[in-house]
Amino acid sequence: MKSVDIALEAQRTGRWSAVKDWLYRQNTGGRLSTLLLFIPPALMVFTLLVILPIAESGVYSFYRWNGFTALSESGRWVGWRNFQFILQDPVFHQAVWNTAKIVLISLLIQLPLAMMLALSIASKGSLNTLFRLVYFLPFILADVVAGLIWRFIYDGNFGLVAAFTQLFGMESFYPLADRDWAFNAILVVVVWKYFGYHMMIYIAGLQSVPNDLVEAARLDGASRLQIIFRIKLPLIMPAIRLSIFFSVIGALQFFEMAMPLVTSGGPSGSAHTIVTYLYEFGIVRSRIGFGSAVAVLLFVMCAIFAFVYQRFVMARNTA
Amino acid sequence: MKEMTDRRSVSASVARWGLLLLAALFVLLPFWMTTLGGFKSLGELRVSPLGLPRQWDATAYLDILTSSMTWQMMLNSVVITGFTVALVLIIASMLAFTFSHIRFAGKQYLYSYVILGMMFPGATAILPLFIKIRDIGLLDTYAGVILPQVAFGLAMSVLLFRTFFEQLPKELFEAALVDGCSYGRFFWTIVMPLSKPILATVGVFILVGSWNNYIFPLIMLNDQSVYPWPLGLMEFRGQYGSEWNRILAYITVTICRRWLSSCMRKNTLSPG
Numbered sequence: 001m002k003s004v005d006i007a008l009e010a011q012r013t014g015r016w017s018a019v020k021d022w023l024y025r026q027n028t029g030g031r032l033s034t035l036l037l038f039i040p041p042a043l044m045v046f047t048l049l050v051i052l053p054i055a056e057s058g059v060y061s062f063y064r065w066n067g068f069t070a071l072s073e074s075g076r077w078v079g080w081r082n083f084q085f086i087l088q089d090p091v092f093h094q095a096v097w098n099t100a101k102i103v104l105i106s107l108l109i110q111l112p113l114a115m116m117l118a119l120s121i122a123s124k125g126s127l128n129t130l131f132r133l134v135y136f137l138p139f140i141l142a143d144v145v146a147g148l149i150w151r152f153i154y155d156g157n158f159g160l161v162a163a164f165t166q167l168f169g170m171e172s173f174y175p176l177a178d179r180d181w182a183f184n185a186i187l188v189v190v191v192w193k194y195f196g197y198h199m200m201i202y203i204a205g206l207q208s209v210p211n212d213l214v215e216a217a218r219l220d221g222a223s224r225l226q227i228i229f230r231i232k233l234p235l236i237m238p239a240i241r242l243s244i245f246f247s248v249i250g251a252l253q254f255f256e257m258a259m260p261l262v263t264s265g266g267p268s269g270s271a272h273t274i275v276t277y278l279y280e281f282g283i284v285r286s287r288i289g290f291g292s293a294v295a296v297l298l299f300v301m302c303a304i305f306a307f308v309y310q311r312f313v314m315a316r317n318t319a
Numbered sequence: 320m321k322e323m324t325d326r327r328s329v330s331a332s333v334a335r336w337g338l339l340l341l342a343a344l345f346v347l348l349p350f351w352m353t354t355l356g357g358f359k360s361l362g363e364l365r366v367s368p369l370g371l372p373r374q375w376d377a378t379a380y381l382d383i384l385t386s387s388m389t390w391q392m393m394l395n396s397v398v399i400t401g402f403t404v405a406l407v408l409i410i411a412s413m414l415a416f417t418f419s420h421i422r423f424a425g426k427q428y429l430y431s432y433v434i435l436g437m438m439f440p441g442a443t444a445i446l447p448l449f450i451k452i453r454d455i456g457l458l459d460t461y462a463g464v465i466l467p468q469v470a471f472g473l474a475m476s477v478l479l480f481r482t483f484f485e486q487l488p489k490e491l492f493e494a495a496l497v498d499g500c501s502y503g504r505f506f507w508t509i510v511m512p513l514s515k516p517i518l519a520t521v522g523v524f525i526l527v528g529s530w531n532n533y534i535f536p537l538i539m540l541n542d543q544s545v546y547p548w549p550l551g552l553m554e555f556r557g558q559y560g561s562e563w564n565r566i567l568a569y570i571t572v573t574i575c576r577r578w579l580s581s582c583m584r585k586n587t588l589s590p591g
Binding site for chain 2: 029030037038039041043045050051052053054057067116120121131134135137138140143148149151152153155157159192196249252255256259260275278283288291292295296298299303
């Protein structure tokens with residue numbers, strides 16, 4: 001009896017001391033304790049407040065639920081019905097189309113404008129610095145502030161639009177209350193606020209283009225346009241790809257600027273974007289399940305875009 | 320031939336200047352109208368939104384600057400932004416340090432997992448986040464806004480910190496370890512002091528994002544006494560409807576403070 005006890009004891013202490021030895025070796029320089037102290041805070045916050053909610057959106061999206069009491073009490077399983085409804089809702093179609101419009105306006109007007117300005121003022125000089133500063137001003141503002149400023153400009157009674165209609169003796173016109181004009185008016189604000197930012201990305205790229213290359217081409221008789229299209233643009237392709245990436249991601253999460261400009265998606269929902277649609281139907285009307293289904297669709301769009309863009313466009317950086 | 324290229328270069332430079340000035344006008348006109356609008360009476364604003372005010376009337380500005388609500392919101396913004404920046408800097412740099420300097424199993428997976436957070440906008444998580452914050456009982460508190468802002472700021476910050484830490488000279492680390500310096504001490508006494516530039520970069524990045532953030536406070540806060548500035552601005556707009564001269568004054572105050580703080584930042588951080 002006693003010997004068994006001793007043997008067990010020996011075994012236990014033996015195992016324990018082996019573990020202790022191992023831990024001691026692993027913990028050279030406080031390696032383990034540092035890991036245990038340094039990893040959990042960030043990891044827990046990130047998992048609890050980013051990853052878990054995104055996953056929960058996936059669960060909620062299959063329920064009809066107002067969120068006032070627990071999901072198990074007041075939630076009702078509806079399967080794919082939320083998704084079916086969203087995908088058939090003309091207002092959602094409009095929201096997706098409007099989001100696509102932001103991307104199109106970026107590609108067709110904003111980025112070319114930013115590039116033209118960048119090409120004209122990329123060289124050093126105090127006047128160029130002043131222009132750069134001016135173009136960058138709107139970007140510093142919060143989206144809400146930019147939206148509110150333009151709300152005034154578009155006010156048919158007070159702002160710039162009013163000044164125009166008065167000048168030509170027309171009836172007062174409220175672009176933001178007009179079904180056909182509301183979203184186009186918002187697009188102007190998008191260009192106003194963000195072209196300076198894209199211009200800065202291009203300028204940073206252009207300044208890294210080696211001067212000797214441009215000089216050599218000029219000596220060989222290349223025209224100004226040839227220098228731009230054959231030398232400068234190909235060399236700053238990475239910057240262009242990056243700015244396109246930013247403008248698509250920005251379009252997908254476009255929300256804050258729209259808030260002061262139009263309420264509940266503007267005239268008959270014609271100015272909704274994906275996120276304002278989510279906010280209006282998920283939060284304002286307390287339909288957590290429905291809103292989560294919109295969030296899932298948004299998530300899928302972001303994931304597909306990020307994957308495709310990384311894989312087929314950004315990856316060419318290295319080639 | 321010579322004359323032709325001359326003419327062409329003249330017209331090119333005219334086009335260039337035209338474009339530059341037009342773009343500048345497009346950018347500045349709204350600022351011009353906003354700042355001056357705050358000094359006009361409502362009647363004058365209606366008749367001449369563009370011209371200089373006939374009579375400079377600063378009551379709208381004074382009302383805003385003397386209201387206790389204004390200063391309360393400013394304080395709220397400072398508290399929320401301050402805690403967000405401090406928390407992100409501390410926990411993101413600690414995590415990034417384990418990625419850059421400590422070898423452990425599953426490191427690459429863990430890193431990819433955190434970086435994943437960069438791809439998705441806050442809106443994808445906003446509804447469950449609201450439910451979660453409500454269930455913990457943090458609605459209408461600073462923490463209810465700070466924690467989500469920290470969480471969504473982490474991915475980008477960890478990426479920036481890790482890139483910077485990996486560029487620190489390896490010899491430094493080896494020498495410290497040989498001399499018996501622990502990982503923890505190495506981080507606090509050697510890495511952190513060397514990381515002022517990246518701390519400033521990440522700090523500014525998080526600061527601007529948090530200061531301008533609207534969606535998290537909008538959803539988490541209902542009580543006006545904890546509203547940060549952007550929410551207060553929208554509240555003000557709701558309250559005064561179309562009294563545009565007051566609202567424009569409020570916007571101007573917002574813009575001025577924003578520029579002041581960015582100028583101050585430039586001065587304090589540029590030596591770093």
